[in-house]
Amino acid sequence: MTNEQFLRNLQVPGRRVDVVLDTDTYNEIDDQFAAAYLLHMPQRAHICGFTAAPFLNARSTSPADGMEKSLGEIRKILTLAGREDLLDRTFRGSDRFLPDEDTPEPSDAADFLAQQALSHTADDPLYIVAIGAVTNVASAFLLHPRMKESAVVVWLGGHARWWVDTREFNMMQDVAAARVIFGCGVPLVQVPCIGVADRFLTTRYELEHWLGGKNALCDYLVHNTVGEAERYAAERPWSRVIWDVTAVAWLVNDGERFLHTRLTPAPIPEYDNRYADAPERHLMRTADWVNRDALFADLVRRLTENG
Numbered sequence: 001m002t003n004e005q006f007l008r009n010l011q012v013p014g015r016r017v018d019v020v021l022d023t024d025t026y027n028e029i030d031d032q033f034a035a036a037y038l039l040h041m042p043q044r045a046h047i048c049g050f051t052a053a054p055f056l057n058a059r060s061t062s063p064a065d066g067m068e069k070s071l072g073e074i075r076k077i078l079t080l081a082g083r084e085d086l087l088d089r090t091f092r093g094s095d096r097f098l099p100d101e102d103t104p105e106p107s108d109a110a111d112f113l114a115q116q117a118l119s120h121t122a123d124d125p126l127y128i129v130a131i132g133a134v135t136n137v138a139s140a141f142l143l144h145p146r147m148k149e150s151a152v153v154v155w156l157g158g159h160a161r162w163w164v165d166t167r168e169f170n171m172m173q174d175v176a177a178a179r180v181i182f183g184c185g186v187p188l189v190q191v192p193c194i195g196v197a198d199r200f201l202t203t204r205y206e207l208e209h210w211l212g213g214k215n216a217l218c219d220y221l222v223h224n225t226v227g228e229a230e231r232y233a234a235e236r237p238w239s240r241v242i243w244d245v246t247a248v249a250w251l252v253n254d255g256e257r258f259l260h261t262r263l264t265p266a267p268i269p270e271y272d273n274r275y276a277d278a279p280e281r282h283l284m285r286t287a288d289w290v291n292r293d294a295l296f297a298d299l300v301r302r303l304t305e306n307g
Contacts, residue, residue, distance in 0.1 A: 013044075019038065029224050070132075
């Protein structure tokens with residue numbers, strides 16, 4: 001890929017593109033919003049498939065269990081959205097995180113990502129939107145390094161560069177995978193969490209007003225979010241980040257209407273939970289601000305326009 005094409009692929013595509021969403025969907029309540037948003041932008045995203053990412057927290061007993069639960073949640077969202085045609089385009093991901101930066105974890109997801117990317121070209125790349133630990137994505141690149149010539153990765157992970165550390169869930173789960181993605185030379189767009197995407201908040205009353213009663217998928221998103229928040233904040237004010245939506249939003253970020261971004265040399269995610277500056281490295285794009293109200297209005301419009 002020429003440098004000119006590399007820089008073009010770091011710009012918002014501005015057209016309909018092929019997309020795969022790699023997601024740890026069961027981990028929280030925000031991946032569901034991101035998947036729903038993607039499903040409702042057919043003029044800009046041709047969805048090639050979904051891949052389930054591993055995760056480990058209180059909602060799973062192991063990375064494998066988190067991945068399997070995420071696979072089930074993807075299928076639930078597709079069914080609620082009336083997109084059963086995509087059920088056979090959902091793939092199991094890795095059942096563990098990378099042991100190091102040189103050893104991939106083979107999976108159906110990694111094979112699918114590679115197959116899709118290698119069928120594209122530099123001037124018509126596959127867009128991989130990743131909103132969990134990037135284990136599947138990094139494994140695909142380790143297995144098929146040529147993918148960097150025909151793919152673009154958009155990742156919600158890490159924190160803003162100025163934040164005190166990189167102790168963000170998606171990055172902490174698999175630092176080795178993050179290092180692969182930041183270092184392999186693929187055009188990379190990062191939406192950091194604290195300091196950027198954490199602006200994208202919502203509340204019970206906003207969700208109930210704008211999404212409640214509109215359709216089955218909207219009702220599930222409201223019920224799921226409110227139910228989760230009420231577990232720890234019953235009878236108290238609360239808001240929830242639905243920050244995974246911001247990664248999908250980059251696909252329709254024409255004129256930077258939702259995200260303000262900049263080009264910067266790709267840093268190195270370190271194992272001591274910090275970034276190491278590397279001014280000699282290739283460029284990547286990073287978001288540094290979210291237009292919260294504009295993006296929320298677009299999310300509501302898309303999720304309810306056919307409701």
